[in-house]
Amino acid sequence: MAAKDSPLKQFEINPISNIELGGYNISFTNSSLAMLITVLVITLFLTLTVNTRSIIPSRMQLISELMYNFIAQLLSDTVGDNGKRYFPFVFSLFMFVLIGNMVGMIPYQFTFTSHIIVTFALAAVVFIGVTILGFINHGIKFFTFFYIPGVPFYMHPLLIPIEVISYLSRPISLSVRLFANMLAGHTLLKVFAGFVVSMPFFTGVFPLAFIVALTGLEILIAFLQAYVFAILTCLYINDAYHLH
Amino acid sequence: MPQLNPEFFISQLFWLAVFFSFLLIFLWRVSLPRIAKVLEKRQSKIDDDLSSAKELQEQAQQIERNINDQINKAKENASEELKKTISSLQDEVSSKLSILDKELEEKVSKSEKDILKNRDDQIKNIDEEIINITKLTVSKIINVDLSDSDIIKTIKSQKGTLN
Numbered sequence: 102m103a104a105k106d107s108p109l110k111q112f113e114i115n116p117i118s119n120i121e122l123g124g125y126n127i128s129f130t131n132s133s134l135a136m137l138i139t140v141l142v143i144t145l146f147l148t149l150t151v152n153t154r155s156i157i158p159s160r161m162q163l164i165s166e167l168m169y170n171f172i173a174q175l176l177s178d179t180v181g182d183n184g185k186r187y188f189p190f191v192f193s194l195f196m197f198v199l200i201g202n203m204v205g206m207i208p209y210q211f212t213f214t215s216h217i218i219v220t221f222a223l224a225a226v227v228f229i230g231v232t233i234l235g236f237i238n239h240g241i242k243f244f245t246f247f248y249i250p251g252v253p254f255y256m257h258p259l260l261i262p263i264e265v266i267s268y269l270s271r272p273i274s275l276s277v278r279l280f281a282n283m284l285a286g287h288t289l290l291k292v293f294a295g296f297v298v299s300m301p302f303f304t305g306v307f308p309l310a311f312i313v314a315l316t317g318l319e320i321l322i323a324f325l326q327a328y329v330f331a332i333l334t335c336l337y338i339n340d341a342y343h344l345h
Numbered sequence: 346m347p348q349l350n351p352e353f354f355i356s357q358l359f360w361l362a363v364f365f366s367f368l369l370i371f372l373w374r375v376s377l378p379r380i381a382k383v384l385e386k387r388q389s390k391i392d393d394d395l396s397s398a399k400e401l402q403e404q405a406q407q408i409e410r411n412i413n414d415q416i417n418k419a420k421e422n423a424s425e426e427l428k429k430t431i432s433s434l435q436d437e438v439s440s441k442l443s444i445l446d447k448e449l450e451e452k453v454s455k456s457e458k459d460i461l462k463n464r465d466d467q468i469k470n471i472d473e474e475i476i477n478i479t480k481l482t483v484s485k486i487i488n489v490d491l492s493d494s495d496i497i498k499t500i501k502s503q504k505g506t507l508n
Contacts, residue, residue: 112347133360147376189373
């Protein structure tokens, strides 16, 4: 298969305007454009739909309120009252990933969440923030997080390293989960799109039907991964408050 | 795999930081407070409506109680009035009856007196008649004129035996 038709070609980054700052290449790329579109969609939607501030909401206002309540409920269920302070962050994270995924579902649109560097950066912000939060809340006692009470003492040499590794692998699992899902979904769509073109006569209809079904599934996954990202962030915040 | 090409890592991170911080600050400062305000407003409106509904319900119940009280009072008044009227009517009737009784008694006693007087008068007349008849009979049968005093004497002597 020629590189031109590779299903991974869609993930290539193309600079739109070349910018350099302090010797670093910070070109505005198609990835940055997708982020810009995402941020514009979110801010405009949440601002315009709630503009009337009506007591009886319009349909669009209701969507904004439902999203608000969805994340507020998620936070209060997992973290409790402490979680209210992190609501703007978790909400922004959820909306950014969700709309980023959804924008990526538009044909020919770039999906920035399919880039490991982006998802890893988001996960790293969560990981570093939660770790700092844990140290602020518990000081040096935060290390008891790796000590599991109620386990026979001779198990600790085994369990504590496992706990430490599992804690340190959080940003990796969080970022790879989102990245891999997006990568796999879009690659699969592209592969089947290639079948539609290359199969003889009308048999291309079958992969086309598959693409239609897969698009529905991908939209579901787009939502689901944003939800998973948000709920895991909530759980990590909760861990920073409540050690074992 | 383009994802592992570090050429645009810095660019991606830079723009991610720019756009995500903008999004976070914008939502935190503008959008979310607006939505929160709307939700709060709705909640307070609902609470207000509920409390005013409760108040109105209480007022309605108070009014109902008042109405019931008034109805009960009116019923009591009516029955009292009825009792009073009945007793006053009874009094009147009994007083009138007693007056009537008295009048009747008077009339009866008067009539009795009249009757007695009449009888006495009649008895007196009977005596005279007897005298006259006796006189007439004696003069016709034996041609003797008797004086009244004789006849009375005789009658009196006879009356003694009769009575």
